[in-house]
Amino acid sequence: MAELADIANATIRQEIAEYLDRPVEIERNIALFARTRPLMQEIAVAVIEGDQVACDRLTRQALEEGVHALEIMDDGLIGGMGIVGIKFRENFIFVPEVLACARSMKAGMAHIEPILSAAGVEPVGTVVMGTVKGDLHDIGKNLCIMMLRGAGFSVIDLGVDTAPDQFIAAVEEHGAPLLGMSALLTTTMPNMGRTIEAFIDAGLRDDVKIMVGGAPVTQEFADDMGADGYGKDALACVALAKQLLGVAA
Numbered sequence: 001m002a003e004l005a006d007i008a009n010a011t012i013r014q015e016i017a018e019y020l021d022r023p024v025e026i027e028r029n030i031a032l033f034a035r036t037r038p039l040m041q042e043i044a045v046a047v048i049e050g051d052q053v054a055c056d057r058l059t060r061q062a063l064e065e066g067v068h069a070l071e072i073m074d075d076g077l078i079g080g081m082g083i084v085g086i087k088f089r090e091n092f093i094f095v096p097e098v099l100a101c102a103r104s105m106k107a108g109m110a111h112i113e114p115i116l117s118a119a120g121v122e123p124v125g126t127v128v129m130g131t132v133k134g135d136l137h138d139i140g141k142n143l144c145i146m147m148l149r150g151a152g153f154s155v156i157d158l159g160v161d162t163a164p165d166q167f168i169a170a171v172e173e174h175g176a177p178l179l180g181m182s183a184l185l186t187t188t189m190p191n192m193g194r195t196i197e198a199f200i201d202a203g204l205r206d207d208v209k210i211m212v213g214g215a216p217v218t219q220e221f222a223d224d225m226g227a228d229g230y231g232k233d234a235l236a237c238v239a240l241a242k243q244l245l246g247v248a249a
C-alpha cells in the first residue's frame with residue numbers, strides 16, 4: 001500500500017496530511033498521487049491553489065510533452081478538485097476560494113475539452129441541471145456541474161429560474177437519463193415536487209432519474225416529493241449521478 005512519503009509533491013503531501021480526515025479518502029488520495037507523474041501533481045496543486053495562470057501553463061506543457069488529455073484531466077485537474085471538494089465540505093475553504101479553484105480547473109479544461117470531444121471520448125452520461133422556478137441561486141448548482149463535467153458527464157445547464165416544462169423539454173430534447181434540480185429557498189423547494197409531478201403528468205417519470213439538492217433540501221424532503229436521490233454537496237452529487245446511472249464509482 002502506498003504511503004504519504006511516496007508522493008513526490010510536498011504541497012500535495014501537506015494538503016493530505018493537513019486537511020483529509022476520513023481514512024478512505026486519505027487512502028484514495030495517497031494511492032492516486034503516489035502513482036501520478038510530478039507534472040500532474042503540479043497541475044493538481046494549481047487547481048487547489050486556485051492559480052489559473054499556472055493551471056493554463058502546466059496543462060499546455062503537459063500536452064506538449066505528449067501526456068494524454070485524459071490523464072491530465074483525471075490525475076491533474078480532477079485529482080486537485082477532489083481535494084478542493086473535501087476542503088469545502090469540511091469548511092476549510094469557502095465559496096470564493098472554491099470559485100477560484102473552479103476557474104483554474106476551467107483554464108486547464110479549456111485545453112482538454114476540444115481534444116476529448118475530437119477524440120470522441122464517450123461521456124459517462126448526460127445530465128440536465130437547473131435551479132428551480134423562482135430561484136436565482138446558482139453557485140452550488142454550478143459547482144455540481146463543474147464536478148459532474150470533471151467526472152466525465154455531459155451536462156446541459158438550464159441556468160436559474162427553470163420552469164417544469166423547461167426541464168421536461170430539455171430532458172426530452174437531449175434524451176437525458178438524469179435530471180438534477182437545485183433550490184436554495186424554502187419557498188422554491190416545493191417547485192422540485194411540482195416538476196416531478198409535471199414529469200408524471202407528461203408520462204415521462206419512468207424515463208428519467210431525478211436528483212435534488214441545495215442547502216435547505218434534505219433526504220426526507222427528497223423522499224417525500226418522490227425524487228430518486230438527494231446529494232448534500234458537489235462530491236455527493238457526482239457519486240449520486242454515478243449511482244443512479246449505474247456507472248462504476
Ligand code: B12
Nearest residue numbers: 135136137138139140180182185186213214215231233234
Ligand atoms: C449567495 C446568496 C445569494 C445571491 C445568489 C448569487 C448566485 N449567483 O447564486 C443573491 C444575492 C442573488 C441572493 C438572493 C436572495 N437570497 Co440568497 N443567499 C446566498 C447565500 C449567502 C449563499 C448561497 C450559496 O451560494 N451557497 C454556497 C453553495 C456552494 O452552496 P449550495 O448552494 O447549498 O450548494 C451546495 C449543495 O447544496 C449541493 N447542491 C446544490 N444544488 C444541488 C443540486 C443537486 C442535484 C445536488 C445533488 C446537490 C446540489 O451542492 C452544492 C455544492 O456543494 C445564502 C446563505 C447560505 N449560507 O446558504 C443565501 C440564502 C440562500 N438566500 C436567502 C434569501 C432569503 C435570498 C433572497 C430572497 C433575498 C432577498 N430578500 O432578496 C434573494 C432571493 C433571490 C431569488 N429569487 O433566488 C436565504 C434563504 C432563506 C430560506 N430559508 O429560504 C439564505 C439562506 C440567506 C439567509 N440566511 O437568509 N442570495
